[in-house]
Amino acid sequence: MRSGLLLPLALALWVSVSWAATRTPYQQILHHSRLRGRHQGPNVCAVLKLMGTNQKYLPNCKMWYHRKICGKSTMITYECCPGYEEVPGEKGCPAALPLSNLYETLGIVGASTTQLYSASSNLSAEITGPGSYTIFAPTNEAWASLPAEMLDSLVSNVNIELLNALRYHMVNKRVLTDDLKHGTTLPSMYQNIDVQIHHYPNGIVTVNCARLLEADHHATNGVVHLIDKVISTTTNSILQIVELEDTLETLRTAVAAAGLDSLLESEGQFTLLAPTNEAFKKIPPETLTRILGDPEALKDLLSNHILKTAMCAEAIIAGLSMETLEGNMLDVGCNGDELTLNGRPIIANKDVIATNGVIHFVNELLIPDSAKTLLELGQDSDVSKAMDLFRRAGLSSHLTGNERLTVLAPINSFFTDQTPTPGRNVLRDHIIKEQLSSKYLFHGQKLETLSGKQLRVFVYRNTLCIENACIAAHDKRGRFGTLFSMEKLVTPPLGTVMDVLKADDRFSTLVAAIQSAGLTETLNRPRSFTVFAPTNEAFRAMPQGELNKLMGNAKELASILKYHIGDEILVSGAVGAVVRMKTLQGDKLEVSTKNHIVNVNKEPVAEADIMATNGVIYAMNTVLQPPASRPNERSDEPADPALEIFKQASALSKISHRNVRLAPVYSRLLARMKH
8 A cells, every 4th residue: 555655656756856857947936936926826926026126036046035136125026927817806816818919918918018119110910910929028118218319210210110120029930938048049030130048047038138027928829028128139249349349449459469359259159248448557557568468368368358158137136156268267246236246346338239149348357367477466365465575575576577486475364563574585485496286286295496495295184285384275376477375484494303403402302312212313314204302391390200210211211202203294284183193102192283282192382393304393391101101001010800800890780780681790700809
C-alpha cells in the first residue's frame, strides 16, 4: 500500500521539478507573482509598485522580501494576471478576457493611444483582418513621454512616419514570451529592420531596451505585449555610433589605435560603456599620454569598457557583477533612476541601441589594473602609505617605468606612530626583480630583490608568506609590475640560526648551552628549523639547583634543547588556532595565537619571526619542559600494579552501579587488592 502511494508522489515531484526547470525566467516570476496573490482569489498577481510612480514589477523571491527596486521602496498591489478580468461580486479574476482581434485587444489591455494611432494611420485595417502578428504596444505614458517635436513629426504625417513607427513595433508572426530568447533578433514589419530581444535571468524581458510590462495578451490574429517605451529603428553598429557621436571623439581615436574597430562592428551582443571626451580629460595628462602611446595598455583600457553581453538599463533592478572583455568584474547597479558602476553614478546617457548591442555613455574612465603602473596600483589603496615611502625614498622610477618588478608593500594598518620609518635600503629589499603572480609561487622558492638579497617563499595551508611577512590580499597585476599587499615589513635573513643567536646578547646562555650540548653544527646546517629560543631571563628564572643539574648533564641538556627546535619553518602569520609541531627531540609542541600573541605550550612568545637563512627564531622568556620532564608527568618510574588495579576498580565500581552483571567482576578486583 505504501509503495503504491510513493510512486505517484515521486512521479508528481519529478513532473513538478522538470516543469520548473523548463520555465523561462519571465514565466518563473509570473508564477511567483501568482503564488503571492492567490489568497486574493483566482488569477490574481501580486505586483511591486515603486512608491510615487506608476512603475510596476512582477517580483522574484528576492525582490519580494527586500521590497526595494534600485534602492527605492515599493508597495504591494494586486491586479488581474495577464489574460484575466474581474467579475462583479466574485473574488479575484475568474474570467478570461474576451478573445478579439489585435485592434480591439489594444483597447482591452489599456493601450488606447496605440489603438488610436493604429486607426489614424490606417493600420487598423491590417490588424483586424486575417493573419498572425505580434505587437509590442507602447503604453499611453510611453507615447506621452516622447519629445514634443518627435511626437508632432509622427502625428503630422500619419500615413508614412506614424505608420512606419507602428510597423516597427510589429512582427509578422505570433511570438510569445517563451520564444523571446536572450540575445536574439526579430525582423520587424518595417523594412525587415530587426528588433533586439533580451530575456534576463531576473525575468525582465526587453525589446530594444524597452521593458515588457504585460506580456502574452492573446488575440484571434496574434498577441500583444505591453512595453514601457516607444522604440526607434536602429541600423548602425556600435562602431558607427562611436564614429558619428561628437562627444566620443577621443574614444574614436583610441578605438582605432587599439585595433578594436572590427570587434565593435562585428555581429554579437555587447555593451559598450563609452567614455566621453570629458571622461578622458579627468585623468592626469601624463597618464593619458602613457596609455595612448602603449597599444597593449590601451587595448586593456578599452576592453574594460566592453561587457560580454548586452545589458539594458531596464534590466538592472539591483546590484550584479558583470565580466568585461578584459576579464575584470564590474559591479553594475542602480540608485533610483541612476545606473551605477562600482557604486558610482557615472553613466551620463543610457540605452543607446546599436545593431550589435547597447551603449551607455560614462563620464569617468574605468582604468583596469593591467593598464596601471605600480605607483598607480598603490594610490588610493590599502598600501598607499607604503607607496608614499617608496616615492619619498627616491624609488619612483622603478614604480613608473617598464621594468618587470614585484613590490611587497605593507598594508596601511601596519604603520603606526611608533613604527620606525624604513630606509631606502630596506625598501629596496621589498622590490623583487621579476613580475610575479602569487598563484605560481611555490614553497622554498627564492626571490631576488633589487639589493641582491634572497627572499624565501613559504606556502602553508591557508597562508602564503615571503620570509616573515604573509600576503594580506589578492595581488594586483599592473602593466609591468605586480603589487603584493603584505601584513608587515619583510625581514631578510642575515645568517644561520647560530649566527643570529650569537649576535643577540639576549641569547648568550642559550648559545653556551647549545655548544655544551654539541648542537652547534646542527643549527648551522642548511636545513629548516623553528627555534623557540629561551632568553637569558628564561634561564635565570629556573631554580639554581635545577639549572646547575641541567647544565651538568650534556645528554639531558641536548634533549631539552632539541625540544625547543621544530623540524620545519613556521612563521607567526601561518599559525592558526593550534599548530602541533614535531621537534628534534621527538615530542610535539603546541603553537597557537590569541589576541595576536603567539603562544608555545600556552607560554607567550616575547618576540616572533627573527629570520635566519636556515630557520626562524622565537624569543621565549620560559624554558619549555618536555612532557616526560614535567612534574607529575614523568614516565621513567615503574608503574605500581596495585595503583593500576585500584584505578581499574574505581572505574568499574562506577559502571557496576549501573550494570548488575558487572558486580562479580568488581568483587574479584577487590579480592585481588586485598590479597
